[in-house]
Amino acid sequence: xxxxxxxxxxxxxxxxxxxxxxxxxxxxxxxxxxGAFSIYxxxxxxxxxxxxxxxxxxxxxxxxSIIYVSINTVISLLTAxxxxxxxxxxxxxxxxxxxxxxxxxxxxxxxxxxLPFFQLYSTFDLIDTHIAVALAHCLFNxxxxxxxxxxxxxxxxxxxxxxxxxxxxxFPRFFITLFLPLIRAGVGVTAFFCFMFSWxxxxxxxxxxxxxxxxxxxxxxxxxxxxxxxxxxxxxxxxLTIVPGALVIWFVRNHLAKGFALxxx
Amino acid sequence: xxxxxxxxxxFLILPVFIIVAFSAIIPLMTVVNYSVQDIFGPGQRVFxxxxxxxxxxxxxRLHDALWRQFLFSGLVLLIEIPLGILIALMMPKRGxxxxxxxxxxxxxxxxxWNVIGTIWIIFTRPDIGLLGAAINSFGVAFDHTAAPMDxxxxxxxxxxxxxxxLVTLLAYAGLRAIPxxxxxxxxxxxxxxxxxxxxxxxxxxxxxxxxxxxxxxxxSFLIYAEPFVLTxxxxxxxxxxLSIYLVKIAVGxxxxxxxxxxxxxxxxxxxxxxxxxxxxLQNVGKGREG
Numbered sequence: 001x002x003x004x005x006x007x008x009x010x011x012x013x014x015x016x017x018x019x020x021x022x023x024x025x026x027x028x029x030x031x032x033x034x035g036a037f038s039i040y041x042x043x044x045x046x047x048x049x050x051x052x053x054x055x056x057x058x059x060x061x062x063x064x065s066i067i068y069v070s071i072n073t074v075i076s077l078l079t080a081x082x083x084x085x086x087x088x089x090x091x092x093x094x095x096x097x098x099x100x101x102x103x104x105x106x107x108x109x110x111x112x113x114x115l116p117f118f119q120l121y122s123t124f125d126l127i128d129t130h131i132a133v134a135l136a137h138c139l140f141n142x143x144x145x146x147x148x149x150x151x152x153x154x155x156x157x158x159x160x161x162x163x164x165x166x167x168x169x170x171f172p173r174f175f176i177t178l179f180l181p182l183i184r185a186g187v188g189v190t191a192f193f194c195f196m197f198s199w200x201x202x203x204x205x206x207x208x209x210x211x212x213x214x215x216x217x218x219x220x221x222x223x224x225x226x227x228x229x230x231x232x233x234x235x236x237x238x239x240l241t242i243v244p245g246a247l248v249i250w251f252v253r254n255h256l257a258k259g260f261a262l263x264x265x
Numbered sequence: 266x267x268x269x270x271x272x273x274x275x276f277l278i279l280p281v282f283i284i285v286a287f288s289a290i291i292p293l294m295t296v297v298n299y300s301v302q303d304i305f306g307p308g309q310r311v312f313x314x315x316x317x318x319x320x321x322x323x324x325x326r327l328h329d330a331l332w333r334q335f336l337f338s339g340l341v342l343l344i345e346i347p348l349g350i351l352i353a354l355m356m357p358k359r360g361x362x363x364x365x366x367x368x369x370x371x372x373x374x375x376x377x378w379n380v381i382g383t384i385w386i387i388f389t390r391p392d393i394g395l396l397g398a399a400i401n402s403f404g405v406a407f408d409h410t411a412a413p414m415d416x417x418x419x420x421x422x423x424x425x426x427x428x429x430x431l432v433t434l435l436a437y438a439g440l441r442a443i444p445x446x447x448x449x450x451x452x453x454x455x456x457x458x459x460x461x462x463x464x465x466x467x468x469x470x471x472x473x474x475x476x477x478x479x480x481x482x483x484x485s486f487l488i489y490a491e492p493f494v495l496t497x498x499x500x501x502x503x504x505x506x507l508s509i510y511l512v513k514i515a516v517g518x519x520x521x522x523x524x525x526x527x528x529x530x531x532x533x534x535x536x537x538x539x540x541x542x543x544x545x546l547q548n549v550g551k552g553r554e555g
Contacts, residue, residue: 008356014426015369015430016369019373021394021395022387022388037393078280082281083278083281087278090268090269091271092270092272095274098278102281105289107487108293109531109532109535111487111512112293112511113292113293113296114512114515115295115521115525116292116296117288120292135284136288138285139285139288146281196375201377202378202489203489203490207516216377217378220380234387238376238380241380244375245371245372246372246375249372253368
């Protein structure tokens with residue numbers, strides 16, 4: 001048992017080491033980083049973070065990312081909930097085929113859809129809007145949401161539905177007041193995954209936006225390509241992209257444990 | 266328990282159908298359209314049949330990228346799946362340690378993919394990176410921007426660091442679903458730890474491991490942002506994977522026809538291998554349970 005704990009601690013230390021290194025860099029000025037090699041920040045400074053929070057071209061990237069990720073999570077959940085219910089409760093023509101077809105979208109290389117998306121959204125005049133990125137991310141998030149939610153819903157006995165209908169509940173009323181509370185954990189886990197996959201995606205988000213909806217990830221890649229790049233600033237921006245994810249995990253951590261216990265996702 | 270027969274359920278999946286049709290069917294049709302035409306400009310297109318497919322399938326650089334991609338995905342699966350299972354077996358079953366482990370494991374998964382690349386540039390650069398400087402201080406020259414081998418090592422390390430937690434989380438979920446009675450029975454029979462793992466834990470994890478292998482195969486096969494940021498496909502073409510090559514053709518050179526043909530072949534390869542993995546994993550389990 002002791003040996004296990006030691007191995008685990010070493011593994012988690014290795015897992016956190018690259019993140020710690022970026023944190024270290026983010027607390028130092030660029031001259032300091034290039035001047036001397038140091039395992040910890042000798043004279044820590046918040047100047048990199050202050051620059052990001054006061055420069056609009058930086059902080060607007062975070063706001064844009066959060067807006068389209070939120071829109072995507074809401075769309076994915078709202079459309080996936082009724083669909084997942086249908087798949088978990090009913091037999092209908094083509095149900096298995098549709099379910100499999102949905103999953104194949106998860107396997108499509110994002111690069112394949114790049115040009116068609118650009119054309120499609122240009123036609124609808126949606127380029128450089130938050131909604132364009134949110135819709136593009138539905139390609140992989142909606143199928144995933146249906147898949148995860150279906151698993152949770154199938155775990156709820158069907159007698160509950162039958163009893164409710166016998167008691168005279170209409171479908172919407174039953175679904176919202178009785179059924180949703182039962183699959184709270186599932187909704188939490190699904191929201192977590194939708195948030196995660198939309199937050200980390202770069203290719204679509206970068207291609208479909210230019211200025212108004214440009215995500216933070218794209219702002220960072222443009223800094224990389226510029227000459228004389230500022231490692232400290234880049235590291236600070238990177239650290240700030242981890243924060244929303246860390247907050248989301250913290251809020252759903254109990255649901256997450258429960259969700260994983262169901263062996264789904 | 267039989268499901269209810271009800272074709273009105275179609276109305277419930279209609280929203281999903283519309284949204285996925287908008288973001289998948291229409292674009293896919295456009296890709297098919299491009300792949301059989303030569304486009305000179307708006308309104309000027311010529312039907313060319315299978316010409317682009319022939320060109321793409323005989324492209325030497327595409328073959329190289331494909332083999333590189335298989336090697337990369339293969340190595341990644343070989344390392345991540347056993348390592349992930351091992352870590353999951355060591356994780357505590359209850360108590361405050363569970364939350365700490367889950368949150369730490371989920372952390373790398375929530376970092377944007379290009380930031381993953383940035384983290385590893387900062388971590389492995391020979392001048393400012395902890396790892397790079399450490400290796401160089403042992404007298405071994407290590408520079409992922411100059412030597413192809415070093416670039417590969419860095420990419421594999423990065424991918425293992427990034428995605429093993431997903432395998433661990435899934436394997437852990439599978440382990441938690443095994444009833445305590447199984448372990449008690451194994452104890453009474455005097456089964457060794459290895460026997461417990463081989464005949465109880467591994468078969469019971471089949472479902473989640475199938476998902477883990479499929480997800481890991483798909484995502485490592487489609488990898489784009491991390492190598493793009495870390496190595497840009499170099500040095501030379503040594504880390505140019507399929508997605509990087511495809512984006513080069515489609516956006517860099519704007520060769521729509523070949524890019525579209527390439528896309529379709531790429532998609533079919535992913536589908537085919539995912540299906541093969543799925544079938545293989547299903548059959549392995551059947552033989553064992555009988």
